[in-house]
Amino acid sequence: MATPTALLDELGKRYTLSEIHIQRDDLLFLKVTKPQAVRFLKDLRDDAGYTHLTFMTNIDYIEDGRFTLTYMLHNYDTHHEIGVHVDLDRDNAEMDSIHNLWAQGRTYQCELREMYGIRFPGSPGLDDDFCLEGWDQIPPMRKEFDIVAFSEERFGNRPGRGSTDPREHMGTVMYPEHRDGTEH
Amino acid sequence: MKPNQSALGPLMNEGLPPEDRDLFSNARPVLYEPYPVEVVEKFVNWVRANSLWLLAFGTGCGAVEINPLMTARYDAYRMGVQTRPTPRQASVFLIGGYASVKTLKRIIRSYEQMQGPKFVVCLGICPINGGMYWDSYNTVNQFDLYLPVDLYITGCMPRPEVLMAGVLELKKKIMEGRADGANRYVENFDWYKANQKRVIKNWNMPDYNW
Numbered sequence: 039m040a041t042p043t044a045l046l047d048e049l050g051k052r053y054t055l056s057e058i059h060i061q062r063d064d065l066l067f068l069k070v071t072k073p074q075a076v077r078f079l080k081d082l083r084d085d086a087g088y089t090h091l092t093f094m095t096n097i098d099y100i101e102d103g104r105f106t107l108t109y110m111l112h113n114y115d116t117h118h119e120i121g122v123h124v125d126l127d128r129d130n131a132e133m134d135s136i137h138n139l140w141a142q143g144r145t146y147q148c149e150l151r152e153m154y155g156i157r158f159p160g161s162p163g164l165d166d167d168f169c170l171e172g173w174d175q176i177p178p179m180r181k182e183f184d185i186v187a188f189s190e191e192r193f194g195n196r197p198g199r200g201s202t203d204p205r206e207h208m209g210t211v212m213y214p215e216h217r218d219g220t221e222h
Numbered sequence: 223m224k225p226n227q228s229a230l231g232p233l234m235n236e237g238l239p240p241e242d243r244d245l246f247s248n249a250r251p252v253l254y255e256p257y258p259v260e261v262v263e264k265f266v267n268w269v270r271a272n273s274l275w276l277l278a279f280g281t282g283c284g285a286v287e288i289n290p291l292m293t294a295r296y297d298a299y300r301m302g303v304q305t306r307p308t309p310r311q312a313s314v315f316l317i318g319g320y321a322s323v324k325t326l327k328r329i330i331r332s333y334e335q336m337q338g339p340k341f342v343v344c345l346g347i348c349p350i351n352g353g354m355y356w357d358s359y360n361t362v363n364q365f366d367l368y369l370p371v372d373l374y375i376t377g378c379m380p381r382p383e384v385l386m387a388g389v390l391e392l393k394k395k396i397m398e399g400r401a402d403g404a405n406r407y408v409e410n411f412d413w414y415k416a417n418q419k420r421v422i423k424n425w426n427m428p429d430y431n432w
Contacts, residue, residue, distance in 0.1 A: 167424075169322075169324065169360070170323075170324070170360060171323070171324050171327070171422075171423070171424045172422065172423030172424030172425075173423070174423055175359075178359040178360070183359070185357055185358070185359050186357045188359055189352075189356070189357045189358060189359060189363065192420075192421060193352070193361070193362050193363040193364070193421065194363060194364060194367070195351065195352070195356065195363055195364075196350065196351040196352075196363065196364050198351075199351050199352075199356065
């Protein structure tokens with residue numbers, strides 16, 4: 039199972055894989071279905087040598103109404119990496135816990151619960167405070183959360199803060215002779 | 223007009239569970255009264271300015287600038303600055319850049335445990351107006367709403383040279399008797415507390431952490 043193709047052939051017999059993207063010889067991304075995901079990760083860990091969970095994160099595709107969980111695994115023998123994507127329903131985000139596969143999964147899941155509101159039933163200490171304490175809004179990394187409005191309302195802004203459009207500033211102040219867009 | 227602190231009554235400590243309230247003091251902070259003889263006060267201020275004990279509490283990215291300050295190259299010891307690991311023995315609180323709400327809670331707790339005279343120095347642009355974190359969900363934008371600030375050193379990040387210039391400026395302010403942040407905190411205690419509790423939602427500590 040050294041090359042990505044050999045690995046994919048082997049795993050494709052047992053799992054429904056999609057959106058396979060071989061980015062480099064040693065870096066591969068693919069997507070599995072939610073019910074198969076934890077079993078798939080366990081197989082990668084126990085059989086394919088991907089013993090290290092590098093990180094676990096989440097992407098918010100608000101326009102498609104889905105979250106995409108990403109597990110990044112590393113193989114210490116071949117130094118290959120594999121990224122496993124799993125789609126979740128955005129409105130009722132819940133995923134099986136991997137804390138019994140990798141102990142550090144507990145911390146990642148605690149963070150994902152806090153930042154995105156994803157539930158991982160059975161994960162220890164899931165509802166403990168991670169970064170935020172006493173958070174009383176919707177999870178802050180969800181894209182519908184208006185961070186600017188919240189910051190303005192909660193923390194306020196000191197008057198006198200301004201910003202300059204870089205293009206306008208360079209055209210009028212720094213390089214007026216190239217204002218029409220000509221090159222140097 | 224300075225309000226009479228004792229007339230305002232004891233603190234309620236409502237953040238604590240009822241059975242714990244007896245374990246903590248409910249007294250308000252006390253205003254520092256200068257020595258009646260002016261020359262004595264001036265002498266004491268000179269002594270204070272030349273014995274600055276920095277609280278070694280790195281509160282943001284600016285904390286990395288403190289480390290070279292204490293090495294042979296910049297050597298802040300020659301200016302009478304020394305770090306202390308505990309707030310009880312420190313007199314200068316250096317806010318090293320941005321303060322998240324979680325850190326702010328610890329900052330307030332440490333600041334209130336410091337014994338007077340105490341001074342707050344804010345490092346970097348973030349405590350002034352939020353800096354690059356002005357639209358963050360977890361970083362306060364105006365630090366002086368929550369604690370009184372005696373000196374700002376702006377920049378992102380200020381180099382150790384600027385920090386040393388700031389130390390000299392702070393010494394000048396102390397000698398002139400203008401570094402009165404601790405007294406401003408006492409005089410406007412309720413205003414500061416209201417601001418602090420507006421952002422710290424899980425207030426589970428006494429109102430004044432003395």
